[in-house]
Amino acid sequence: MRLSFLIALGVFIADQVSKAVMLNVFRPPGVTETPFFAMRMIEVLPFFNLRLAWNTGISFSLFADSGQTGMYLLIAGQLCIVGVLLWWLRQAETTWMRAGIGFIVGGAFGNIIDRFNHGAVVDFLDFHAAGTHFPTFNLADTAITIGVGCWLLDAYLTRHQDGPARDPK
Numbered sequence: 001m002r003l004s005f006l007i008a009l010g011v012f013i014a015d016q017v018s019k020a021v022m023l024n025v026f027r028p029p030g031v032t033e034t035p036f037f038a039m040r041m042i043e044v045l046p047f048f049n050l051r052l053a054w055n056t057g058i059s060f061s062l063f064a065d066s067g068q069t070g071m072y073l074l075i076a077g078q079l080c081i082v083g084v085l086l087w088w089l090r091q092a093e094t095t096w097m098r099a100g101i102g103f104i105v106g107g108a109f110g111n112i113i114d115r116f117n118h119g120a121v122v123d124f125l126d127f128h129a130a131g132t133h134f135p136t137f138n139l140a141d142t143a144i145t146i147g148v149g150c151w152l153l154d155a156y157l158t159r160h161q162d163g164p165a166r167d168p169k
Contacts, residue, residue, distance in 0.1 A: 051124060
């Protein structure tokens, strides 16, 4: 379980630090409240920009127009999911499963804190190709995706092992 908590803590800290840096980069002079809306974009590579976006919904801005009540429902839902994951962590038998839970919990807490602090999730990673932009995201979203990848890898490895799927503790 220690691995999961260390990963979750590392993800949470990296996510919050990266968002604080991006908010300082994009904050207009003299503006102190959030969310503020920055129209600036920083081109980093031909296929990648830094662009501030405020996501009041969930993945791909689903439920973005649900208002303050919707925001509190999203926070409650996320907290329930984190609770289930922490309960599940007690039964996790493999390193990949424990790592995946750590990535997902750390990312979820990063986005939950944004909703509490700003009323929206701070997104800033903007990938694009041929005039099409992938939805803007952040490090918390990346960690959640990595966590799901760990689960898929765990399922594959567990299914293709001759012996038991348990790691020695």
